[in-house]
Amino acid sequence: MKVRVSVQLKPGILDPQGKAVEQGLHGFGFAVEHVRIGRLIEMDVPGADAAEVKARAQAMCDKLLVNPVMEKASIEVL
Amino acid sequence: MRVAVPVFPGSNCDHDALHACGTVMGWDTIPVWHQEPRLPAGTDLVFIPGGFSYGDYLRCGAIAALAPVMADVKRHADQGGLVLGVCNGFQILCEAQLLPGALLRNASLRFIHADVHLRVERADLPFTSALKAGEVFQVPIAHAEGNFTLEPGDLADLEARGGVAFRYCSPKGEIGEAFVPNGAMNGIAGIVNVRGNVLGMMPHPERVVDPRLGPTGGLGIFRSLAAALARG
Known part of the structure; x- marks a missing residue:
């Protein structure tokens, strides 16, 4: 099954990259705020049971994909 | 005195x-x-060097932390063996959970190379015993991700247990945001684990030890290690 893991910096964590992009957007006249930059990970995970596949993706987040000091993840089974 | 220097694809220090x-x-x-x-x-000290292990893929140090050699580095540390991680080596130690925290992108978003001053916060460690508490020494930094970060509660715990080994400071030893090159919380440049045998730092003491090449601000750390290992 196709799994999409979205990794975001936690709310309190400074995101200088997001800030720079926000300033860039302001430069083009776009009214935006709170721009945050994250990472999108897509993968094929064998299995037919969505809940079981999601649990395995969660284990992958815990082991490697996410650093809990600064990041949080949301998992989508497509 | 035997030192092991783990080398990863992308190590360059x-x-x-x-x-x-x-x-x-x-x-x-x-x-x-x-x-x-x-x-x-018979390895006494593991020195995890700087660089860009595995091209900094995923997060700095994240893939290196999973390398086969790191399992034995953890065993070495668990048995009380000394581990020094510099720059990317510090990032690897955090990702391997041998040290707390994470190194985020510099607040300026830029790679910074500069000579900085450090104040010794702990002079009772195997890495610092030849230095004095409050002593200031000069070392270079060269990194893009040195912005040390911890959850507020964990930061308070780290400070309370004396986990900060080195702090960025002025040449006179003053502490303040103006002297922090990368945005690191509380100006933290280097930390040590609870047991005191694993130290990670962003600055590069190993680059300033040879008088034939210039300044020798990093020698204090190496002399401390020599003394610690001579004691056994």
Whole structure:
């Protein structure tokens, strides 16, 4: 099954990259705020049971994909 | 005195570490490829060098933390063996959970190379015993991700237990945001684990130890290690 893991910096964590992009957007006249930059990970995970596949993706987040000091993840089974 | 220097694809300060430990200090210093399952027998100190292990893929140090050699580095640390991680080596130690926290992108978003001053916060460690508490020494930094970060509660815990080994400061030893090059919380440049045998720092002491090459601000750390290992 196709799994999409979205990794975001936690709310309190400074995101200088997001800030720079926000300033860039302001430069083009776009009214935006709170721009945050994250990472999108897509993968094929064998299995037919969505809940079981999601649990395995969660284990992958815990082991490697996410650093809990600064990041949080949301998992989508497509 | 035997030193192991783990080498990952993308390490680029490994030869600085080998030069400082081997040529300058005269220690038996052995590079260890990341695929090795074991450190050399009799390793006293593991020096995890700087660089861009695995191209900084995923997060700095995240992939290196999973390398076969790191399992033995953890065993070495668990048994009380000394581990020093510099720059990318510090990032690897955090990702391997041998040290708390994470190194985020510099607040300026830029790669910074500069000489900085550090204040010694702990002079009772195997890494610092030849230094004095409050002493200031100069070392270079060269990194893009040195912005040390911890959850507020964990930061308070780290400070309370004296986990901060070095702090960025002015040449006179003053502390303040103006002297923090990368946005690191509380100006933290280097930390030590609870047991005091694993130290990670962003600045590069191994680059300033050879008088033939210039300043020697990093020698205090290596002299401390020599004393610690002579004591056994």
